[in-house]
Amino acid sequence: MTGHATIHWFRKGLRLHDNAALLASIESTSTLIPLYILDTHCLDPQKVGANRMGFLLATLKSLDDDLREKGSKLFVAKGRPVEVIDALVQELNVQKLTFERDTEPYNKDVDKEIMKKMKSLCVEVHECWGHTLFNPDHLLSLNGGKSPLNMTGFLNLVSKASTPPAPMEAPTSIPAPPNELKSETIEVLQSLPKLSDLQCYGYNPAEETTWFVPGEKEAIGRMEQFLAQKKRVAGFEKPKTDPTSLVPDTTALSPYLSCGSLSVRLFYSRLKETLSSTSSTKPPVSLEGQIYWRELAYLIGYSTPNFGQMVGNPVCMQIPWYTGDNAKEFLKKWEEGLTGYPAVDAAMNQLRTEGWMHHLARHLVACFLTRGDLWVSWELGRDVFEKYLLDADWSINNFSWHWLSCSAFFHAYFRCYGPTTFFKKTDKNGAYIRKYVPLLKKFPDEFIYEPWLASKATQQAAGCIIGEDYPKPIVDHKVVNKQNMEKMKLAYANNKKKSGDEPPAKKKK
Structure with a gap:
């Protein structure tokens, strides 16, 4: 390849509209290489499940279609980003790299590696913010380098910030790409991958069942x-x-x-x-x-340092979550929708099959796993959501699990979502349960949320025996919830003592 070549590295900005880094890549270049890197760090169905990976790959196909309408196309490589970009820059006479910055710890480290490598190769780099409404560095600069921890503080901060940039138009044309992309040292895929191409990593195409249309x-x-x-x-x-x-x-x-x-x-x-x-x-x-x-x-x-874990996390309550013999089994039953509580199981079944559920359903199942019932660490629940959710997002996922486990941001731990009552407010007849736990679809309305209360004859008539065809409740909610509230009360008191923020002693009468 001769002439001035530029790589635009697509990351989370998988679009043509409002893409400042892409627009910067078009300036003063004769050849543009639109590149996506399948990071082998993430090619693991236990980290990124089949629905989520399949949705990503289908989104890449849609992006490729859009690029082809502009006279370009998408190239996909596999490997560690710094190694892929290093190899292509040196082999293809690349003089400029553009990409969108990322806020996640892993990707921030990747960015530092790449910036260091590009500097050593005298390659021009254009990086910019595009995945958030505001520039995070700008907001932090207005608040002494710290983030607010509640919405009131955030709204106050936003009122001082610059107006969010207006969205940019998509480019009308894109410089031609090379006919092909080959490398002696890295794996450049000669066609856009499908989930079936990743079976060597453990992916099963039969598990790709989401209804969301990509692009x-x-x-x-x-x-x-x-x-x-x-x-x-x-x-x-x-x-x-x-x-x-x-x-x-x-x-x-x-x-x-x-x-x-x-x-x-x-x-x-x-x-x-x-x-x-x-x-x-x-x-x-x-x-x-x-x-x-x-x-x-x-x-x-x-x-926030260590925001993805409890230990060493300055905003997170230190809570002694259950690590006994049953903890792994509790987590497994919860993930598989086999807790014996139909509302919880229906929501988890929707998550696994569709890759999405309503935020209040997320609230219910997260509360149930942590402070409400099973007393399992929020970090483990976070990993399950990360695996299945099409909208999995490191910051939002961690923020939500901090909140719902009452580890940070929300501290009314005595307010719990009832696994047998919460969904009744909007679905008294249990249509949601009947769809996502079809074993229970023939139960009368009065037992749809508590099928174990139905008589044996009713269970037989419904074609589902509790304890055989569908599990009995994994715990007694009324019992464990009361116990967990006492544990939370103690954990909060211990955290106050460690921080030196002890409540004043009661006066003696």
Whole structure:
């Protein structure tokens, strides 16, 4: 290859619209190499499950289609990013590299490695923020280098910040790519991979069962379809949406925001346009508020040491979670939807098969695994969500598990989601249960959330014997919940003592 070549490294910004790094790559180059790297660190079905990996690969195919419409195409390589980029830069006479910065600890380390390597090779690097509404460094600079830990503080910080950049248009044309990409030292795939191509890593294509359609065009279309419902958008209150609706009762845009098929800046801009001439709900419950929650999670994750674990994490309560012989079994039954509590099992079955569930369903199952019932560490639950969720996102996932386990951000540990009562508020007849736990579909409404209370004759008539066809409850919620509240009370007291923040002693009478 001769002439000035540039690599644009696609990471989470898997789109053409509002892509500042991509636009920078087009400037003053004769050859542009659009590149995605399948990091072998992540090619593990226990870390990134079949649905999530399949959705990513299908998104890459959609991105390739969009690039081809502009006269380009996507190249995919496998390996460690620094090794892949190093090899291609040296073999292809690359003089410029562009990419979007990342906030996750692992990817921040990757960025440092790549910047160091490119400097040694005298390669120009253009990196920029594009996955968040605000520049995290800008927000931290306005707050003494620290992130707020609650929404009130975040809204106050945002009021001082620069207006979020307007979304950029997609490029009208893209410089031609090389006809092929070959390397003597790294693996460049000659065709876009499918899940079946990753069976050597343990992936099973039969486990790819999500209904989400990938890609930038789909993402923008879904966004516009939702925003067209102006009254619904103006009155949106996240806590009042239905976790048991068989059709998502929220935007369901999270998978597209997570992989960057949809720019958060475009969503924010279009939302503000939609609501510009009408009164609407306000943060934190509004749609704008949901964007701000995302931003807050990113900012905390970006700036907090050891945010992905309990130990050494300055914002996290130190709680002695259960590590006994049954802990692994509890986790396994919870993950597989075999706890004996239909609401919990239905939500986990939806997660495994579709790669998504409503945020309140996430609240229910996370509370059940941790402080509510099983007393298992939030870190283990976080890993299961990371495996299955199409919208898996390191900062948001960790933030949510801190919150729901009452380890940080939310401390009303005595408020728990009832595994037999919570879903009844929106689904008294159990349609959600019948869909996602089909073994129970013939149970009468009165027993759909507590099938073990049904008589043997009723169970036989329903074709499902509790304890044989479907498990008995893994624990007695009423008993363990009371015990866990005492454990939380003690853990909170111990944390206060360690921090020197002991409550004042009671006066003697």
